[in-house]
Amino acid sequence: MYRPNGNCLRRFLKRSFCSAENIDSKVQIFDRHLKRKQRDRAAWLLNRKDSLVNTVADNLVDRLEDVKKTFPSALCLGGSMEAIRRSIRGRGGIEKLIMMDSSYDMVKLCKDAEKDLSSDNIETSFMVADEEFLPIKESSVDLVISCLGLHWTNDLPGAMIQSRLALKPDGLFLAAIFGGETLKELRIACTIAHMEREGGVSPRVSPLAQVRDAGNLLTRAGFTLPGVDVDEYQVRYNSALELIEHLRAMGESNALVNRIKFLKRDTALATAAVYESMFAAEDGSIPATFQVIYMTGWREHESQQKAKRRGSATVSFKDIQKEFGGQTT
Amino acid sequence: MVRGSSRVVEIISKTLSEMLVCPLSKQPLRVCEKSNSLISHAIGVSFPVVDGIPCLVPRDGEIIETDSDRTTADSFDAKTDHKTAQE
Numbered sequence: 289m290y291r292p293n294g295n296c297l298r299r300f301l302k303r304s305f306c307s308a309e310n311i312d313s314k315v316q317i318f319d320r321h322l323k324r325k326q327r328d329r330a331a332w333l334l335n336r337k338d339s340l341v342n343t344v345a346d347n348l349v350d351r352l353e354d355v356k357k358t359f360p361s362a363l364c365l366g367g368s369m370e371a372i373r374r375s376i377r378g379r380g381g382i383e384k385l386i387m388m389d390s391s392y393d394m395v396k397l398c399k400d401a402e403k404d405l406s407s408d409n410i411e412t413s414f415m416v417a418d419e420e421f422l423p424i425k426e427s428s429v430d431l432v433i434s435c436l437g438l439h440w441t442n443d444l445p446g447a448m449i450q451s452r453l454a455l456k457p458d459g460l461f462l463a464a465i466f467g468g469e470t471l472k473e474l475r476i477a478c479t480i481a482h483m484e485r486e487g488g489v490s491p492r493v494s495p496l497a498q499v500r501d502a503g504n505l506l507t508r509a510g511f512t513l514p515g516v517d518v519d520e521y522q523v524r525y526n527s528a529l530e531l532i533e534h535l536r537a538m539g540e541s542n543a544l545v546n547r548i549k550f551l552k553r554d555t556a557l558a559t560a561a562v563y564e565s566m567f568a569a570e571d572g573s574i575p576a577t578f579q580v581i582y583m584t585g586w587r588e589h590e591s592q593q594k595a596k597r598r599g600s601a602t603v604s605f606k607d608i609q610k611e612f613g614g615q616t617t
Numbered sequence: 618m619v620r621g622s623s624r625v626v627e628i629i630s631k632t633l634s635e636m637l638v639c640p641l642s643k644q645p646l647r648v649c650e651k652s653n654s655l656i657s658h659a660i661g662v663s664f665p666v667v668d669g670i671p672c673l674v675p676r677d678g679e680i681i682e683t684d685s686d687r688t689t690a691d692s693f694d695a696k697t698d699h700k701t702a703q704e
Contacts, residue, residue, distance in 0.1 A: 399669075
């Protein structure tokens, strides 16, 4: 994994990126302002018993128990931060938590819910901010955690670089994003229904990162000891419309810049019909796949293990074989 | 600056005041109690604080000075310093 020119390459990427960091990203895939509005709506529709979100949040926070380090100060980026707040329950030694989202209503909801959770003595602060423009001083938090929010950023590497800069040395970046397999059934159903009713296709489901991209993203953002793993969840709904309701409640509605801004009623119904006829289970329920990519990365610190420089070995493998290989034969 | 940071506590929490910087320039923010906002001198933008929650999305920010006032960085700095002194 550690090729000799890996470090140079990473440094080069970092440098070439930093110079462009403050310039507006040219490619705008998602309408961030619309996403804010959708998240405002999601704050009203929020379902605290959403098993998908709760499972992902719990899985993510659970990773804090795998490390011996404690994280006195943590920053929770947008996404399902309400679920994260509930699932911390004293894990990771978090003392100070900053919760951040781009939607004011979402932040307000979390602030109002705080009084029900005050038993675990975490000092929480709240702010409204954009992951792409992180207003956090360099080297100031031990943990950046993001649950199902970063897949809506236009500039994911930029957001991750900013998160890395916000971390103290040896700080942990922990994120869950939806992966490319997410909603593949809906993607297919939408395409077929659109072709049939309107004779053309427009994107209804956003492009998402693939698993192989996630590792590259972490390395590109300059994290050390990158780790990626994937989970797939099947959620069953009574009808395709219920799926759409669920997506709305999560704030995961379509926010592509190039979307067609209306959806014809019969196309919508056709999509639901295609979905049901193609993917419905025997008992009539509608399955939907959610692929979640978990990413972990650390900010560089000299205490971390790393591969030795190539050619720095002082003992030849042949000698080792002579020494130990001779004993076994 | 010191005077500013001791006042911060009153409208936003201490933790936040220690960590927040301007989302665009990454420079320190000054708390303005009078307008209940956070001001980034580096780019001349004020961000509102609503109900103790600072709103730091670039879109929420308001440009304080007009473009014609901001001909050079130096004159801009002098102007804002003057303003602070008046307060």
